[in-house]
Amino acid sequence: MLNKLFKMFKSLSSASLATLLFLGAAACQSEPPAGKKTADSSALPYPVMEEFADLEPILHYQTDTTYVINFWATWCKPCVEELPYFEQLHSEIAGKKVKIILVSLDFKKDIPTKLLQFVRDNHIQSDVIALADGRYNDWIEKVDPEWGGAIPITLVYGPKGRVFQPEQFASYEELKTMVLGLL
Secondary structure (H helix, E strand, O other), X not given: XXXXXXXXXXXXXXXXXXXXXXHHHHHOOOOOOOOOOOHHHHOOOOOEEOOHHHHHHHHHOOOOOEEEEEEEOOOOHHHHHHHHHHHXXXXXXXXXXXXXXXXXXXXXXXXXXXXXXXXXXXXOOOEXXXXXXXXXXXXXXXXXXXXXXXXXXXXXXXXXXXXXEOOOOOOHHHHHHHHHOXX
């Protein structure tokens, strides 16, 4: 048997052999090449950010737009309870210079399944970003020095200032008042 394999390889041209070796090595890769999205994340209707550094610029835009950035997860009951407030605000402020971004902190393995299903089932219209950087202690203070790590939290900022909400909103009116105060 080995003799037959040896004869087969011997008869191949070097270009054919190189092609076979390249294809074999490519098939053995366990991760996609750097800078490439995985099949799961490329099919999602929202971006998946592997590192906080990719999200961080969004927390500091200096434009004439007010940003409402909520950190949440599908497994967090208070987070899920307040999400309708953000969706209501999203529909009521259409046409104003306000951008709502819902940053999901769901576990990386749940992003293409549970998070996707939740976004679809709840007809989420606000922008969603999945942050898959589990090194929370390295970046939570970069969102706001007052943040201890619990969710939900909301950061609202714009040309008129910056406000950090370290807990769930008690009502839609509370969220709306905070945002309108910065318009």
